[in-house]
Every structure is written in C-alpha cells, then in structure tokens.
Amino acid sequence: MDFNEIFNYVSEGIKWVSLGGIVYSGAIIGCYIYDGTLFHKKIESSKELEKIVKEEAKKLGLDSTKIDARYNYENKYFAQKNGDRYYLHLANSWEATRNTVKHELYHILKDCNRKNTFFYEKFIAEPRAILYGTFGIKI
Ligand SMILES: [Zn+2]
Numbered sequence: 001m002d003f004n005e006i007f008n009y010v011s012e013g014i015k016w017v018s019l020g021g022i023v024y025s026g027a028i029i030g031c032y033i034y035d036g037t038l039f040h041k042k043i044e045s046s047k048e049l050e051k052i053v054k055e056e057a058k059k060l061g062l063d064s065t066k067i068d069a070r071y072n073y074e075n076k077y078f079a080q081k082n083g084d085r086y087y088l089h090l091a092n093s094w095e096a097t098r099n100t101v102k103h104e105l106y107h108i109l110k111d112c113n114r115k116n117t118f119f120y121e122k123f124i125a126e127p128r129a130i131l132y133g134t135f136g137i138k139i
Helices: 003-035 046-059 098-110 118-135
Strands: 067-071 078-082 085-090
Touching (some): 003 098, 003 118, 046 067, 046 098, 085 098, 098 118
Parallel strands (some): 067 085
Antiparallel strands (some): 078 085
8 A cells, every 4th residue: 555545545534524524513503593593482581481391391201390490591501410400591592492492401311410521412412412402303
C-alpha cells in the first residue's frame, strides 16, 4: 500500500464521516425547529405547563407529584434530578411546546438517574429524547 492509496482511503473516510455528521446534526436541528414551530401550540403559563406535565408524565408512567415544573424560570429549559425530586424548566420561548415537555420528561425517565458522559448525552440521550418528543417513539 503506497502513500497515495492510504491518502485516498483516509480522505474517503473523512468525507463519509463528515457527511454523516452533517446529516445527523441536520436531523437534530430539524426536529428542534419542527417541535417549536407554528404547528405546535405554545405553552404560555405555569398553570398550562403543570397540566401538560401531569398529562405527559402519566403517559410515561412517571409520578408527576415528584416533578416540579417551572415556567420561564431563569429563561432556560431542561430536566434535572434533585434528591428524590425532579425539576422541569421551560423557558418562555418559541420552544415552549408540548413536544419540548415530552422531550424533557423522556430525559427524566431515561437519563436523570444515571451519570452521563458527553458521548452518552450527544449520541444516546439527546437523539432518544428527540425521537420521543417529536415522533412519540420510545426506545
Ligand atoms: Zn434533550
């Protein structure tokens, strides 16, 4: 195997890995945008958020009495475990939809009870929560 042959393999490999990365990132960004667009009703109050968290937690078999839903607290959205309770924060933004709540509840179900690495977050936790939040697919 000469240098040119190795170079061709490496450049072909880089091309396919890059293409895969672009497709992967595009799919994730596409789902985020789809979840937050005009096809989905925006959540506009704490009361509405609490009602949706209760409904969606039940569908996943989660105990909604252990989830503290906070609307527009610190202008962030995320799910987090704190002792034996969970926080679900939803910012008042274009992403404040039922699909985002479903996404964060799926993190509570699958990811909040374990220690997560960067690769677990990016390649398992996030795509899995997106699949459930956007399409309702449980894996
Ligand atoms: Zn997520």
